[in-house]
Amino acid sequence: MAHYDLEEQEQIDSLKTWWNMYGNLITGVVVAGAVAVVGWQGWNWHQRGQAAQASAIYGVLEQAVAARDAQKVKAAAGELAEKFGGTAYAGMGALVAARQSFEAGDLKTATAQLTWAVENGKDEVRDLARLRLAAVQLDEKAYDQALKHLEAAHAPAFDTRFLELKGDILAAQGKGADAKAAYKAALDKMTDKAGPTRELLQQKLDSLGEAA
Structure with a gap:
């Protein structure tokens, strides 16, 4: 039968001691x-x-x-x-x-x-919901509530749509100058330099004339 030498036995004893101290934790x-x-x-x-x-x-x-x-x-x-x-x-x-x-x-x-x-x-769904809810409230003439939703933080990709709808609400309130500012800001945010969406937004702005 093989016998452990003294050094091996000491190593085993040390391991046993270490395990007794830390085994439960491990x-x-x-x-x-x-x-x-x-x-x-x-x-x-x-x-x-x-x-x-x-x-x-x-x-x-x-x-x-x-x-x-x-x-x-x-x-x-x-x-x-x-x-x-x-x-x-x-x-x-x-x-x-x-x-x-x-x-x-x-x-x-x-x-x-x-x-x-x-x-x-979450994310885009929440932003779209705010836009659509504000649009419904615009139809119901709940202007202040609609504007409150549009002031909420949203993804930059929705900047133009939020600003355009804000302009629509302000125009409906008779606040021409504020509506023009919102439409201009919306145009500035647009990446497309031409297209039906930009044309419609420009028409909204032009329809306000020299509103002050």
């Missing part, structure tokens, strides 16, 4: 790390499952819009908001449903759906 760290990995994988799995279910409901919503089934649109959008509010599909569903409600003349429902998207949507 085991705890390893277990915690394993739990974290499992938890992360479980969370990712949950998120993928949520997205898949939300995608299916969003598909139902799109079909309902195509069929002009207002009740089914509202139901699908409501389910997305209630059960899958953390997914991108919920915000997009609110925008789609709001457009259908607006076109149907149901401004109250459109306002509620857009408000939800403003409060719960």
Whole structure:
């Protein structure tokens, strides 16, 4: 039988002492790390499952819009908001449903759906919701509320649209000089030097004449 020499035995004794001091700590760290990995994988799995279910409901919503089934649109959008509010599909569903409600003349429902998207949507969805909500409020002559939404921070890509709508609201209030300033700022933000959108914006500006 092989025998450990004195140096090997000392190394073993040192290792035993070290393990007695730190073994429980190391085991705890390893277990915690394993739990974290499992938890992360479980969370990712949950998120993928949520997205898949939300995608299916969003598909139902799109079909309902195509069929002009207002009740089914509202139901699908409501389910997305209630059960899958953390997914991108919920915000997009609110925008789609709001457009259908607006076109149907149901401004109250459109306002509620857009408000939800403003409060719960992310990035471009939130910015689009603010624009559309402000446009609905313009139609309802709720000018101050509409302007408040347009003052919120938004992505630079939406600068022109926010400023143009601000000009529309100010013009509706009879504030010609302020409306002209908003239209001019919108034109300055545009990257296109020609095109129907720029022409329409220029026409709005020109229609104000020498407003002061």
